[in-house]
Amino acid sequence: MTREVDYALVGGGLQNGLVALALAAHRPGATVALFERGAAVGGNHTWCFHAGDVGAGAAAWVEPLVAHRWPGYDVAFPDLRRTIAQPYACVTSARLAARVAEALARPGCELRTGAAVLTAGPDAVLVRDGEGRVEEVRARVVIDARGPERAEVGGRCAWQKFLGRELQLAAPHGLERPVLMDATVEQLDGMRFCYVLPLDARRVLVEDTYFSDGTYLDVAALRAEVDAYAAARGWIVDEVVREETGLLPLPSRCAPPRASAPLVAGYAGGWFHPVTGYSFPIAARLAEAVAAGGDAVENLARDHASQLGFALRLNRMFRWFEPAARYRVLERFYRLPEATIARFYALQLTTADRARILVGRPPRGLSLRAAWRYA
Numbered sequence: 001m002t003r004e005v006d007y008a009l010v011g012g013g014l015q016n017g018l019v020a021l022a023l024a025a026h027r028p029g030a031t032v033a034l035f036e037r038g039a040a041v042g043g044n045h046t047w048c049f050h051a052g053d054v055g056a057g058a059a060a061w062v063e064p065l066v067a068h069r070w071p072g073y074d075v076a077f078p079d080l081r082r083t084i085a086q087p088y089a090c091v092t093s094a095r096l097a098a099r100v101a102e103a104l105a106r107p108g109c110e111l112r113t114g115a116a117v118l119t120a121g122p123d124a125v126l127v128r129d130g131e132g133r134v135e136e137v138r139a140r141v142v143i144d145a146r147g148p149e150r151a152e153v154g155g156r157c158a159w160q161k162f163l164g165r166e167l168q169l170a171a172p173h174g175l176e177r178p179v180l181m182d183a184t185v186e187q188l189d190g191m192r193f194c195y196v197l198p199l200d201a202r203r204v205l206v207e208d209t210y211f212s213d214g215t216y217l218d219v220a221a222l223r224a225e226v227d228a229y230a231a232a233r234g235w236i237v238d239e240v241v242r243e244e245t246g247l248l249p250l251p252s253r254c255a256p257p258r259a260s261a262p263l264v265a266g267y268a269g270g271w272f273h274p275v276t277g278y279s280f281p282i283a284a285r286l287a288e289a290v291a292a293g294g295d296a297v298e299n300l301a302r303d304h305a306s307q308l309g310f311a312l313r314l315n316r317m318f319r320w321f322e323p324a325a326r327y328r329v330l331e332r333f334y335r336l337p338e339a340t341i342a343r344f345y346a347l348q349l350t351t352a353d354r355a356r357i358l359v360g361r362p363p364r365g366l367s368l369r370a371a372w373r374y375a
C-alpha cells in the first residue's frame with residue numbers, strides 16, 4: 001500500500017508533537033501523518049522551560065500545553081543562594097498527547113500509535129503496524145525525530161542522568177518557586193544536585209540529578225536519595241504519584257544540525273542544549289521554522305550550529321575539572337547577570353555573554369585558562 005501526505009512525522013515525542021501543533025496553527029490545510037511506536041504520544045515526561053525562551057510565534061500554541069508556571073526559580077550552592085526572576089513553565093506528556101490528538105483530528109491527517117517506522121528517507125517512510133503489516137507513506141517533507149538514543153554524539157561524552165519522583169505530601173511543602181539546582185547535597189558520581197518543582201501546595205517533583213562520566217543509573221539508590229532529600233526537609237510522603245528517569249548525552253562533540261531531507265529533528269538531530277540537556281525551546285523554534293517553510297529551517301540550523309559550537313566547548317572544559325569540584329563551575333556561573341543566565345538557557349548567547357562566562361576569576365582550585373587550552 002502507498003499513500004501520500006504533505007508531512008510525515010517519524011516519532012511522536014516532544015519534537016514532532018510540537019511540529020504537529022505548529023503545522024495545525026500555521027498550515028491548517030496541510031496533510032500530516034505522525035507515527036509513534038509507543039502506545040501514546042509524548043511518553044512519560046514533564047518538560048520544563050524558561051518561558052522567555054519560547055518566541056512570540058510559538059507562544060499561542062505552546063500556552064495550552066503549560067500545566068504550571070512560576071515567576072522565577074532558586075538555585076542553592078554551598079556558597080551561593082540566589083533567586084532568579086526568570087519565568088519558568090512546565091508541560092506534561094498528557095497535555096501534549098491530548099493537544100496533538102486534537103490537532104491531527106482534522107481531515108487528511110492521521111495519528112498512528114503502535115506504529116514502528118522501519119526506514120525514513122527524504123520523501124517516504126516505511127511503517128509497520130501492530131499486526132506486522134508494512135506500508136509506504138510518501139511525503140513532501142519527512143521529519144525524523146526518534147529521540148536521544150539516536151543522537152550522533154561524539155568526543156568524551158558526559159551524561160545527565162536522573163530519577164524523579166512526584167510526591168504527594170501530608171502537609172504543605174512551603175516552596176514558592178522551583179529549585180533548579182540544589183547542589184548543597186553530597187557530591188557523588190560527578191556533579192550532583194536535586195531539582196525540585198512545587199506542583200501544588202502539597203505536591204512536589206524531586207529529581208536526583210547527576211552530570212556524570214558514566215551511564216550507570218542505580219534506580220534503587222536514586223529513589224533512596226530522593227526520599228532522603230524529602231525527609232531532610234521534614235516532608236512526610238503520603239504517596240509516590242509518578243516516577244521518571246532520564247539518561248541524556250551531554251556531548252563534547254556532535255554533528256551540527258542539518259536542514260537536508262529527511263530533516264533529522266529533536267535530540268537525534270542535535271537540536272538541543274548540550275550543557276543542560278534542555279530541548280523544549282529549540283524544538284519549539286524548529287517547529288515554527290518547519291511551519292514557516294522556505295529557508296527558515298536552514299537559517300535556524302546555521303544559528304543553532306554556532307551556539308552549539310560554543311556550548312560543546314563548555315562541555316569539554318567542564319570535564320577537565322575534577323568531578324568533585326565541578327559544582328563550583330555552576331556556582332560561579334550563577335553569579336553572572338540574570339540576562340546572561342537567561343540567554344545561556346535560551347542558547348542565544350552574545351559575544352559579551354561568552355566573554356563573561358569564560359573570563360574572570362576561575363572557581364576555587366580551577367584554572368580556566370588551562371581548561372581553555374585543553375578543551
Ligand SMILES: Cc1cc2nc3c(=O)[nH]c(=O)nc-3n(C[C@H](O)[C@H](O)[C@H](O)COP(=O)(O)OP(=O)(O)OC[C@H]3O[C@@H](n4cnc5c(N)ncnc54)[C@H](O)[C@@H]3O)c2cc1C
Pocket residue numbers: 010011012013014015016035036037038041042043044045046047048049115116117118145146147148244245246247248265266267268277278279280281
Ligand atoms: C525524563 C526526561 C525529562 C526531561 N526533561 C526536560 C525538561 O524539563 N526540559 C527540556 O527542555 N528537556 C527535557 N528533557 C530533554 C529533552 O527535551 C527530551 O529528551 C525530549 O523528549 C526530546 O524530544 P525528542 O522529540 O527529540 O525525543 P523523544 O521525546 O524521546 O521522542 C522520540 C519518540 O520517537 C519514538 N520512536 C523511536 N523510534 C521509533 C520508530 N522506529 N518508529 C516510531 N517511533 C519511534 C519514541 O517512542 C519516542 O516517543 C528531558 C528528558 C528526559 C528523558
